[in-house]
Amino acid sequence: MSATVIQLKSVLTCPNCGYQKEETMPTNACQYFYECENCHEHLKPKTGDCCVYCSYGTVKCPPIQQGNCCC
Template structure:
């Protein structure tokens, strides 16, 4: 199975959505919403903002590997 590198992040504060390309060599712990400027952090037990707010989990999780937080 190939890894999907694009994920649409939805801000839980204002609902703004944007498709972003996920990094393959690091976890993205912070993300600033372009709609309301709120800085998003992962929810509890999630490794990155893509796993918490994206339509597709980060590449390590897609590959059934642990992410950076472990």
């Protein structure tokens, strides 16, 4: 049985200005808020998503990658 490799880096894309930044995701909590470094828009998850990485990132958060509920 092979272990799932959890990715800890995700590129967040601001829906307001399109700015992208690679961030390291927390492994022990959801990140519900994120401020865009470029336009200072405050991002929060879309309806049905648990965190900003699941909504705006290139990689889902670690708990979702593991098949668990994030929050």
